[in-house]
Amino acid sequence: MARVDPGRLTSLLNPWLRSGPGYSAVADGVRGLALDGRLPAGTRLPSERGLAVALGVSRTTVSAAYDVLRTEGYLVSAHGAGSRVALPAALHVRPDADPGEPASVLDLTVAALPAPPQVLEAATAAAATDLAALLADHGMHPYGLPALRSAVAAHLTGRGVATDAEQVLVTGGALQAWNLLLRTLTTPGQRVVVEQPTYPAVIDAVRAHHLRPVALPVTADGWDPPSSSTARGAVLAHVTADGQNPTGLLASAEQRRELLAGLRGVPLVAVDETFADLVDPAEAPPRLAAVARRPGDPAVVTLGSMSKSFWAGLRVGWVRGEPELLARLAQARASLDITSPVLEQLVAVRLLAQADAVLAERRALLAERRDALLSALARGVPDWVVRPSRGGLVLWVLLPTPGATLLAAHALDLGVRLSPGPRFTVDGTGDRWLRVPFTTPADGVTALVDVLREARARAVSATPTDRTPARWTA
Numbered sequence: 001m002a003r004v005d006p007g008r009l010t011s012l013l014n015p016w017l018r019s020g021p022g023y024s025a026v027a028d029g030v031r032g033l034a035l036d037g038r039l040p041a042g043t044r045l046p047s048e049r050g051l052a053v054a055l056g057v058s059r060t061t062v063s064a065a066y067d068v069l070r071t072e073g074y075l076v077s078a079h080g081a082g083s084r085v086a087l088p089a090a091l092h093v094r095p096d097a098d099p100g101e102p103a104s105v106l107d108l109t110v111a112a113l114p115a116p117p118q119v120l121e122a123a124t125a126a127a128a129t130d131l132a133a134l135l136a137d138h139g140m141h142p143y144g145l146p147a148l149r150s151a152v153a154a155h156l157t158g159r160g161v162a163t164d165a166e167q168v169l170v171t172g173g174a175l176q177a178w179n180l181l182l183r184t185l186t187t188p189g190q191r192v193v194v195e196q197p198t199y200p201a202v203i204d205a206v207r208a209h210h211l212r213p214v215a216l217p218v219t220a221d222g223w224d225p226p227s228s229s230t231a232r233g234a235v236l237a238h239v240t241a242d243g244q245n246p247t248g249l250l251a252s253a254e255q256r257r258e259l260l261a262g263l264r265g266v267p268l269v270a271v272d273e274t275f276a277d278l279v280d281p282a283e284a285p286p287r288l289a290a291v292a293r294r295p296g297d298p299a300v301v302t303l304g305s306m307s308k309s310f311w312a313g314l315r316v317g318w319v320r321g322e323p324e325l326l327a328r329l330a331q332a333r334a335s336l337d338i339t340s341p342v343l344e345q346l347v348a349v350r351l352l353a354q355a356d357a358v359l360a361e362r363r364a365l366l367a368e369r370r371d372a373l374l375s376a377l378a379r380g381v382p383d384w385v386v387r388p389s390r391g392g393l394v395l396w397v398l399l400p401t402p403g404a405t406l407l408a409a410h411a412l413d414l415g416v417r418l419s420p421g422p423r424f425t426v427d428g429t430g431d432r433w434l435r436v437p438f439t440t441p442a443d444g445v446t447a448l449v450d451v452l453r454e455a456r457a458r459a460v461s462a463t464p465t466d467r468t469p470a471r472w473t474a
């Protein structure tokens with residue numbers, strides 16, 4: 001385990017000690033160094049006496065500083081093992097954490113699985129083997145690593161969408177790709193069509209660019225194109241035909257053609273394929289980019305991601321589009337985060353090379369979990385309407401009466417964090433709907449449904465709660 005010697009810690013602490021080496025300045029300094037990572041968690045600090053000598057202060061000063069840090073959770077001391085830097089538990093919470101929520105929460109606001117074992121294998125091999133050859137230059141590739149652009153092109157070609165590496169721009173996820181399109185192709189005040197319900201960040205991004213979201217209703221029967229007057233003047237649309245989030249819908253080939261026809265007049269449709277690889281290829285209708293377009297149909301650009309099919313922690317996604325558009329997006333990214341990290345891209349190359357095997361395992365795991373959750377819901381809350389999802393990672397559940405927001409607040413009291421329906425709509429409607437991911441292992445679904453039933457009972461009986469439902473949703 002790393003340790004920091006008294007001399008080194010003294011020089012790191014110098015900026016904090018300019019106003020005088022009191023105990024609170026020492027505590028502030030160590031806290032700051034822990035938070036900015038220069039003293040990583042686990043680092044062993046010098047003894048009180050050793051640091052006091054190096055700083056030229058009394059031992060009581062250092063002792064008082066260590067006491068403060070211990071109380072705050074930045075220092076853990078054990079007899080014989082000295083004092084080690086730690087990060088307090090409260091630092092691990094989310095931006096929307098509700099003060100007072102239970103310490104351990106089952107987080108169902110994130111519809112994503114933990115990494116499969118192949119991610120660690122790929123990461124290890126990429127770091128040990130592939131990285132060395134790329135260290136000789138500055139490491140920034142505005143369109144993405146050539147090897148990853150080729151791998152994504154091959155992957156899409158294998159799924160029926162003939163693609164050249166030239167047509168692929170690597171991004172930091174599908175959501176960044178959507179933001180780049182908004183940044184590049186729109187000006188404030190314009191209309192952008194989004195599905196309703198949809199992934200909340202799609203709407204939030206539209207608003208963040210000072211644009212007006214126009215709802216394209218998605219019902220149990222499919223996509224219901226907005227009337228021509230609503231869509232009129234829209235400059236862009238966002239659709240997810242493969243495992244729509246949150247409804248789980250998988251558009252049939254006919255629905256895909258109708259969807260494109262319904263969006264005539266919108267110059268460009270961004271097809272978000274974040275969940276597409278979780279659909280069994282044997283059942284998958286043609287990808288939207290491969291659906292033959294009729295005269296007047298909008299142009300299509302595809303957004304893709306490693307997040308749901310492999311691991312969201314990689315933050316690797318892509319855009320498939322015409323090279324002229326990609327050049328504009330790559331240029332726009334120059335003022336954002338410039339390019340994607342090299343190592344993660346190398347990991348993605350290795351994972352895509354074994355996509356068929358990894359994805360077959362993912363689909364089998366999800367099918368088992370989805371079926372377990374469906375049965376538990378049918379047993380535990382038989383009056384809720386649940387439609388089996390054909391894609392994606394979530395069930396979109398209809399409650400007998402409105403109250404999903406209140407249910408989510410009570411669920412938080414009971415240790416489960418959920419995203420209620422209105423989070424997924426442009427206009428705040430949808431309070432009869434609840435999104436429930438089927439990421440929970442089969443042996444946990446009965447307990448989960450018990451919580452949902454109890455939370456609903458409390459909501460219906462107007463039991464008071466101080467909680468506010470989570471906003472951070474993925």
Ligand SMILES: Cc1ncc(COP(=O)(O)O)c(C=O)c1O
Pocket residue numbers: 111172173174175176199240245272274304305306307312316317473474
């Ligand atoms: C439709 C949709 N697009 C994009 C994302 C985010 O993808 P990424 O992690 O690749 O940015 C999500 C995450 O839930 C999603 O549901």
